[in-house]
Amino acid sequence: MGETIQDILVTPAEMTAIDRDAARSGIDSFALMRSAGMAVSAAALRLFPAALRFVALCGPGNNGGDGYVAAGALADSGANVTVFALGDPKALKGDAARAHRACSLAASPAETYEPQPGDVVIDALFGAGLARDLPEQVKEIVERVTGNGTPVLAVDLPSGIDGHTGGVRGSSFIAAHTVTFMALKPGHLLMPGRARSGTVEIFDIGIPARLVAARAGNLRLNTPRSWAHYVSALDPATHKYKRGHLGVLSGGELSTGAARLSAAAGLRAGAGLVTLASPSKALAVNASHLTAVMLKEIKDAGDLSGWLQDKRLNAFVLGPGFGIGKKARDFALMLCDRALVLDADGMSSFREGRAELFEKIASSGGEVVMTPHEGEFARLFPEIAADAALSKIEKAQAAARLSHAVIVYKGPDTVVAAPRGRCVVNTNAPPWLATAGSGDVLAGIIGAHLAQGFPAFEAAAAAVWRHGEAGTEAGRGMTAETLVENIPPLA
Structure with missing residues (x-):
């Protein structure tokens, strides 16, 4: 009974290197983002069939790109979806910009989001790589969502959780479910991040296991x-x-x-x-x-x-x-x-x-x-x-x-x-x-x-x-x- 990729923990820095290695190996990085976003949309439909509206909160980086893909896929499935963007979506670069262009839904400013009964939030603001406190405008969104009891589906890691330490960077969402990609991060397992991640799903977006193993250090889940x-x-x-x-x-x-x-x-x-x-x-x-x-x-x-x-x-x-x-x-x-x-x-x-x-x-x-x-x-x-x-x-x-x-x-x-x-x-x-x-x-x-x-x-x-x-x-x-x-x- 040997080690599996499910046992490996990778730090945010190691995951960034893995993503870079995948792109250098010839894997289409946008195809990976599309796979990630589709996994999020599938989890949303599976876990929240009674949702009246899915609200995609999309950030200024690749985590936001995953959110745009998920929003588009949910809309294509017939769900009611609204998109809110942090910052100017026109400033997005690379795959995230491509994901935004491919999404047919117009985005409103994130700070204008007011939770409504029946909402389910797809948190695609910041992923595991967050290494600073949340901006004040995001803290206010977190407060409104948490205070209203709105369910949250996190993309990679609840925004505000440090993927390296599991600590809270000023404030954070409390997710009912988190979809992460390829491997767990320390923030999923260390408190209080673990308590705020809900159930965690590891989705294989198509990066070869050998690339993950090559960058992974000595960290493992205890099994x-x-x-x-x-x-x-x-x-x-x-x-x-x-x-x-x-x-x-x-x-x-x-x-x-x-x-x-x-x-x-x-x-x-x-x-x-x-x-x-x-x-x-x-x-x-x-x-x-x-x-x-x-x-x-x-x-x-x-x-x-x-x-x-x-x-x-x-x-x-x-x-x-x-x-x-x-x-x-x-x-x-x-x-x-x-x-x-x-x-x-x-x-x-x-x-x-x-x-x-x-x-x-x-x-x-x-x-x-x-x-x-x-x-x-x-x-x-x-x-x-x-x-x-x-x-x-x-x-x-x-x-x-x-x-x-x-x-x-x-x-x-x-x-x-x-x-x-x-x-x-x-x-x-x-x-x-x-x-x-x-x-x-x-x-x-x-x-x-x-x-x-x-x-x-x-x-x-x-x-x-x-x-x-x-x-x-x-x-x-x-x-x-x-x-x-x-x-x-x-x-």
């Missing part, structure tokens, strides 16, 4: 195709030690639940054995809650050093409920030569002195995954978090390069990034995953994959996807405990 090879390599007849031994480090007697959730998730997710390493004072409370998960007393660094003599113990989770401080730092530095998930308190303990951790990861050769949410990311990588010019994807990639670890930058648009630039964006997580203990479960799933021999990047990507599927299966009333119960099989 099982990203890590299927490692699933198929698992031997279903193997014994428990071949499936790995995961160690989860518990906190003190008043904060043991988070580590137990990670341990339970690790066992459910496929680790052959899971041991909860507990300080002395927490042994009784942990023992009273454990069955299949084993328990071992680990009081200090000396105990941990002795335990590490067992080389079958090949992966660890450190952080959930562990406590912030020197003990967490000491333990983390000792574990960097193994496969390690550094979560929660494990990361926060390095808010000061992170350089020692990053250098240890780089020199130890282990497989380390860090799982920060927004606040933890800002504490551990403050200079990266503060750079407003970077997308969430770029921030995760920068943090991975700096730390030498795989970064799982959590949220509704979780990004997984590797130190060498590979990156996937996850989209299958339901909103109710944002609940207490959910992150502890994710850490345990990653740990299970590491224990089974997955490389760190694939372990994290697969875990994030399974975590999302588990949340969907558990349903809106889920708790962290029921989330564990609903972790799906790897294959």
